[in-house]
Amino acid sequence: MFDPNVLLRAHLQKLVPYSSARDDYKGSKGVFLDANENPIGSITKENWNRYPDPYQYDLKAKIAQIKGVKAENIFLGNGSDEPIDLLLRAFCEPIKDNIIINPPTYGMYKVSADINNVEVREALLTAYYDLDLASIEAKIDGNSKLLFICSPNNPTGNDVSLVKIEEVIKSFKGIVIVDEAYVDFTSRESFVHKLDQYPNLLVLQTFSKAWGLASLRLGMAFASKEILAILNRIKAPYNLSGLIQRTVIEALDNVQAKDQMVAQILANREILGKALAENLKIKTICPTDANFFLVKMDNASAVYQALIAKKIITRDRSKVALCEGGIRITVGTEKENEMLIEALKTVLN
Numbered sequence: 001m002f003d004p005n006v007l008l009r010a011h012l013q014k015l016v017p018y019s020s021a022r023d024d025y026k027g028s029k030g031v032f033l034d035a036n037e038n039p040i041g042s043i044t045k046e047n048w049n050r051y052p053d054p055y056q057y058d059l060k061a062k063i064a065q066i067k068g069v070k071a072e073n074i075f076l077g078n079g080s081d082e083p084i085d086l087l088l089r090a091f092c093e094p095i096k097d098n099i100i101i102n103p104p105t106y107g108m109y110k111v112s113a114d115i116n117n118v119e120v121r122e123a124l125l126t127a128y129y130d131l132d133l134a135s136i137e138a139k140i141d142g143n144s145k146l147l148f149i150c151s152p153n154n155p156t157g158n159d160v161s162l163v164k165i166e167e168v169i170k171s172f173k174g175i176v177i178v179d180e181a182y183v184d185f186t187s188r189e190s191f192v193h194k195l196d197q198y199p200n201l202l203v204l205q206t207f208s209k210a211w212g213l214a215s216l217r218l219g220m221a222f223a224s225k226e227i228l229a230i231l232n233r234i235k236a237p238y239n240l241s242g243l244i245q246r247t248v249i250e251a252l253d254n255v256q257a258k259d260q261m262v263a264q265i266l267a268n269r270e271i272l273g274k275a276l277a278e279n280l281k282i283k284t285i286c287p288t289d290a291n292f293f294l295v296k297m298d299n300a301s302a303v304y305q306a307l308i309a310k311k312i313i314t315r316d317r318s319k320v321a322l323c324e325g326g327i328r329i330t331v332g333t334e335k336e337n338e339m340l341i342e343a344l345k346t347v348l349n
């Protein structure tokens, strides 16, 4: 039996979380003299004078419907960055505990661990950017608390093997985080439907990519009630503004707009992939299940700089292990992709 409370840092076992007076009264009508808010109104056109729902019940109810999961299995944060940081703060004793990551991968896991003074152990992906189970196993010890798997992986773009992910979840004694930031662009099924099967699984998704809401900062973590109860105890009480909650609740009536944008981006991905393949100076176009390509070439950093000079900004990954010669390119609009292809022709020839 997996119990996340056994993994919890000792000093948090007896933490008394912040409580607001509104924990004792659930209604929305009443005379609210408990939170020292301004009772008159706001300086803005709309009124934001009342503190927002700390647990975002209405927003979670809508997300639950759309994702086909229970609201009690959803945690919402200020981007995915917030649950990543909360997981480290909840489960990893600085200096003593460690996390396992699979580079080349998303940079925030290591940055967040570094900020929290938690050791990062790297089990490099294989040459084809899949999980290296032997390497992962060799890195794990009794102090390994979290294991991050990113699929589709950033910056390589591919899904890692589903079977291998499941093997890791089954064998790891800590919490496995499957980061699905790009899940809308892949045909691989989401792990959110496997939460009942795996009590040590936490799935990350975000509104920053497919939904087009990067500026709002809204990330989702899906996990057991027990894991989420821990995150909820240590999060800032009002971690999501009322403005975000209301805006997204309204936008979620419009899921087909997201689906249409995803379809358009996938169509553009296809066209861009073909156009990149026609440029013989590009040596490798990594297979992608996301909304970007990792492409490899000679003198990648110089190419990256030359593109910047043309006001086309990509991501230089050429100094990252296993990404040598690599530039990561987001799929843009049709027009942007054409400009990129033209610029690459000039720069590479």
Ligand SMILES: *Cc1c(COP(=O)(O)O)cnc(C)c1O
Binding pocket: 078, 079, 080, 081, 082, 106, 150, 154, 179, 181, 205, 206, 207, 208, 209, 214, 217, 218, 219
């Ligand atoms: C973009 C991205 C995220 C999103 O982070 P937010 O904080 O939600 O904007 C998470 N994980 C990966 C791998 C990403 O590439």
